[in-house]
Amino acid sequence: xxxxxxxxxxxxxxxxxxxxxxxxxxxxxxxxxxxxxxxxxxxxxxxxxxxxxxxxxxxxxxxxxxxxxxxxxxxxxxxxxxxxxxxxxxxxxxxxxxxxxxxxxxxxxxxxxxxxxxxxxxxxxxxxxxxxxxxxxxxxxxxxxxxxxxxxxxxxxxxxxxxxxxxxxxxxxxxxxxxxxxxxxxxxxxxxxxxxxxxxxxxxxxxxxxxxxxxxxxxxxxxxxxxxxxxxxxxxxxxxxxxxxxxxxxxxxxxxxxxxxxxxxxxxxxxxxxxxxxxxxxxxxxxxxxxxxxxxxxxxxxxxxxxxxxxxxxxxxxxxxxxxxxxxxxxxxxxxxxxxxxxxxxxxxxxxxxxxxxxxxxxxxxxxxxxxxxxxxxxxxxxxxxxxxxxxxxxxxxxxxxxxxxxxxxxxxxxxxxxxxxxxxxxxxxxxxxxxxxxxxxxxxxxxxxxxxxxxxxxxxxxxxxxxxxxxxxxxxxxxxxxxxxxxxxxxxxxxxxxxxxxxxxxxxxxxxxxxxxxxxxxxxxxxxxxxxxxxxxxxxxxxxxxxxxxxxxxxxxxxxxxxxxxxxxxxxxxxxxxxxxxxxxxxxxxxxxxxxxxxxxxxxxxxxxxxxxxxxxxxxxxxxxxxxxxxxxxxxxxxxxxxxxxxxxxxxxxxxxxxxxxxxx
Numbered sequence: 001x002x003x004x005x006x007x008x009x010x011x012x013x014x015x016x017x018x019x020x021x022x023x024x025x026x027x028x029x030x031x032x033x034x035x036x037x038x039x040x041x042x043x044x045x046x047x048x049x050x051x052x053x054x055x056x057x058x059x060x061x062x063x064x065x066x067x068x069x070x071x072x073x074x075x076x077x078x079x080x081x082x083x084x085x086x087x088x089x090x091x092x093x094x095x096x097x098x099x100x101x102x103x104x105x106x107x108x109x110x111x112x113x114x115x116x117x118x119x120x121x122x123x124x125x126x127x128x129x130x131x132x133x134x135x136x137x138x139x140x141x142x143x144x145x146x147x148x149x150x151x152x153x154x155x156x157x158x159x160x161x162x163x164x165x166x167x168x169x170x171x172x173x174x175x176x177x178x179x180x181x182x183x184x185x186x187x188x189x190x191x192x193x194x195x196x197x198x199x200x201x202x203x204x205x206x207x208x209x210x211x212x213x214x215x216x217x218x219x220x221x222x223x224x225x226x227x228x229x230x231x232x233x234x235x236x237x238x239x240x241x242x243x244x245x246x247x248x249x250x251x252x253x254x255x256x257x258x259x260x261x262x263x264x265x266x267x268x269x270x271x272x273x274x275x276x277x278x279x280x281x282x283x284x285x286x287x288x289x290x291x292x293x294x295x296x297x298x299x300x301x302x303x304x305x306x307x308x309x310x311x312x313x314x315x316x317x318x319x320x321x322x323x324x325x326x327x328x329x330x331x332x333x334x335x336x337x338x339x340x341x342x343x344x345x346x347x348x349x350x351x352x353x354x355x356x357x358x359x360x361x362x363x364x365x366x367x368x369x370x371x372x373x374x375x376x377x378x379x380x381x382x383x384x385x386x387x388x389x390x391x392x393x394x395x396x397x398x399x400x401x402x403x404x405x406x407x408x409x410x411x412x413x414x415x416x417x418x419x420x421x422x423x424x425x426x427x428x429x430x431x432x433x434x435x436x437x438x439x440x441x442x443x444x445x446x447x448x449x450x451x452x453x454x455x456x457x458x459x460x461x462x463x464x465x466x467x468x469x470x471x472x473x474x475x476x477x478x479x480x481x482x483x484x485x486x487x488x489x490x491x492x493x494x495x496x497x498x499x500x501x502x503x504x505x506x507x508x509x510x511x512x513x514x515x516x517x518x519x520x521x522x523x524x525x526x527x528x529x530x531x532x533x534x535x536x537x538x539x540x541x542x543x544x545x546x547x548x549x550x551x552x553x554x555x556x557x558x559x560x561x562x563x564x565x566x567x568x569x570x571x572x573x574x575x576x577x578x579x580x581x582x583x584x585x586x587x588x589x590x591x592x593x594x595x596x597x598x599x600x601x602x603x604x605x606x607x608x609x610x611x612x613x614x615x616x617x618x619x620x621x622x623x624x625x626x627x628x629x630x631x632x633x634x635x636x637x638x639x640x641x642x643x644x645x646x647x648x649x650x651x652x653x654x655x656x657x658x659x660x661x662x663x664x665x666x
Contacts, residue, residue, distance in 0.1 A: 021052050021064040030070055036218075037082045041073060043222045044116065046123050081114040088112055116229045130234055131197050137227040137234075138201035141165060144224055146204050152217040157224065164231045169370055170248055170264050171238050176349035178374040180447040181367070181421050188367050189448065194238070200448075206364060254385045260366055261373065262385070348427045352377030356388060358398040363417050368399065371424050400437045407437065418444055426464055428471040455643040456650040459658075 022030070028038055042048065047069045056062070073079075088111055095104040124130040145161035147153055172178050172192055179198070180191035187204040211217075239246035254263035353376035359365050360382060369379050380388035380395065388394055397413050399420070407414045419435035425447040434442055443460045577587035622630060 020067055021050065022067045022070050024049075024063040024065065027065055027070045027073075031074060031079065033079065033082065037079075039219065040222050041076065041078060041082070043219070044078065044119055044226050045073060045076065047073065077118075078114055081112055084112040085114075116226060119226070120229055120233055124230075127237055128195075128197070130230065130237075131194055131199065133230070134194070134199050134234060135201055137231050138168070138199070140220070140224055140227050141231055142201065142203045146206060147209050147211070150211060152211070153221070157221070157228075160228060161224070164228065164235065166260060166264070167235045167239075167246075167248060168231065169261055171235065171242065171244070172370065173261060173373045174244060175242055176374050176376070178371065179348070181371055181424055182446045182448060183367075183418075183421055183444060184446075189446075191448070203367070206366065251385075257383065257385060259383070259385055261369055262379075262387075348424070349374070349376055351375040351424065351427065351429070355397060356380060356395045357420075358382075358388075358390065358395045358412075360399070360402075363399050363401045368417060368420055371420055375424055403438045405437065416441060422464075426468055428468055430464075430467060455647045459654065 024038075028035065031038065031041075033041065047065065049063045050066055052064055056064075088107065092104065092107050092111075095101075095107060120130075124133070141161045142165055144153070144158055145165050147158060149155040149158060177192045177194060178190065179193050180189075182189040187202045189200065189202055191198055191200045193199075236246050239248075249265040251259075251263045251265055257263075352372055356378045357368070357372055358380050359368055365381065372379055378388075380386050380390075380392075382390055391409075393411055395409075395412050397415060398407075398409075399417050400407070400414050401417055413432050414437050415432050415435045416437065416439075418441050419430060419432060422435075422442075422444065423430050425445075433439075442463075443458065445458065445460055445464070573587060573591070574584050577584045580587065582590075622633070625633065
């Protein structure tokens with residue numbers, strides 16, 4: 001047969017392979033949107049710029065996106081709404097120009113409105129996904145609830161943010177989900193446990209906010225528009241899961257007075273829910289009998305299945321065996337520690353139960369009310385809608401943040417606001433004397449930084465650990481309390497004039513046995529000869545003539561002192577003090593300092609010797625490593641050295657502060 005000639009394709013008909021990235025200008029031409037609408041659409045859909053893997057020679061001025069993201073945006077229904085709104089603005093501007101008020105009012109009444117419900121469902125398919133993105137949502141909504149009304153920020157946005165925040169706080173109070181609070185210069189950090197997930201957010205202090213000029217509030221308002229809808233969905237779901245009515249009802253008078261959480265009307269939520277379901281139930285009265293028959297038959301089937309499963313499980317059930325239960329208890333004690341047996345667990349949600357706090361005008365009411373009510377407490381304040389008057393005997397605590405006041409009511413305790421936060425984080429009522437009005441406050445530690453990964457543990461943290469352990473019924477050894485204060489006591493004892501006299505008095509009270517010096521020396525010489533003979537016999541010393549002051553100098557001298565009794569050692573120390581012409585007490589203190597310095601120097605020299613011995617092995621191990629592992633090892637060592645340096649610096653700063661505070665107290 002004849003061969004068919006191969007048809008040549010036109011050179012312009014060849015399709016180029018589609019690139020994985022697309023520049024912003026190409027995306028604008030593809031979607032036929034303005035830059036403002038494109039930015040808004042990307043924020044709402046969660047699409048952000050990407051850096052190409054291969055370097056592009058464009059001078060670094062272009063912004064790139066994934067091509068698949070831009071094609072995904074092309075099918076978004078919001079693009080049609082943006083175009084409708086653009087057409088509406090043209091008609092509205094024309095009606096204003098022609099002074100057609102009827103047309104203008106009609107257009108304003110029927111302006112296009114878009115909803116973001118479908119975007120919330122797309123970006124967060126499950127409720128856990130929405131909780132994972134709740135941190136940024138709460139931070140931004142709390143920020144805008146504090147901002148003033150300006151030409152850039154409309155008033156209805158701030159009111160809506162304040163309403164959403166109050167609803168979320170009300171849910172925290174009803175479910176007692178708040179876990180941690182920390183007051184810093186930036187604001188107040190909170191942590192709540194929502195369905196097993198820890199959610200953190202920052203609330204700014206309630207001051208007059210100065211809006212910066214270099215912030216683009218149009219972009220921030222686009223983020224806020226999305227986060228408002230997200231928080232509304234989250235609040236709705238949380239209220240429904242907790243069997244609470246949503247949205248909660250507010251008392252208008254109390255809300256206008258700024259009463260916050262107290263302005264929410266406490267109604268019977270379950271009754272409201274049941275009343276909403278009543279009309280639905282009335283429509284289904286006809287099929288009620290059929291449903292009841294089906295339910296009865298299902299109950300009978302379930303009962304028969306349950307009895308059959310119980311009969312089959314009788315031979316396999318091991319939970320009631322006392323021997324197995326004892327083994328399980330022993331394993332739990334071994335794994336989790338038997339020390340928890342006498343531990344009294346404190347419920348954080350009932351920390352302030354049966355306590356009533358009075359909040360005056362000078363204290364920040366919103367954070368204190370949230371923390372107190374999440375811990376089971378009750379608040380009152382000075383105002384028209386206060387539930388408890390100021391002079392009532394029911395008030396147990398009054399929060400004071402103004403020095404020089406008159407505190408005359410004996411039936412209540414006065415404290416500063418920090419006591420609320422520290423007690424809540426410690427999960428126990430701390431000593432209120434440390435937080436009395438006018439008293440310098442202890443350090444306010446962050447509960448977010450506590451853990452075993454900390455390079456430095458401040459003294460206040462150790463003190464709080466002892467207080468918490470005492471409140472839970474644990475016994476703290478006394479040796480651990482004074483472990484870190486030994487170095488300070490050494491330095492301070494030199495400057496303290498009354499210390500030698502106290503030690504001399506203690507030394508005079510001791511009863512030292514009077515024994516002749518020759519008898520003591522003879523006993524010690526006999527013991528030295530016996531020990532030398534034993535060393536020669538066992539082969540530690542090869543030649544018997546090698547025994548002498550050169551070899552047995554320091555070691556044998558220490559062994560002599562160790563073999564003496566305590567009374568003999570005290571007597572020898574007294575003789576040595578008499579030879580030097582000092583008192584026995586000063587001599588004992590000086591010896592103790594010298595011994596401690598010697599042990600400290602030895603402990604510092606040992607790791608250096610060890611590192612010299614292991615240096616060759618370390619170098620060999622590094623030579624055997626790959627380049628990737630060697631870089632990783634160098635990063636680990638540099639971070640460790642930085643942590644050690646930081647720890648030493650912090651410890652030295654703490655020592656200097658303690659010394660300065662002691663000198664100022666004297």
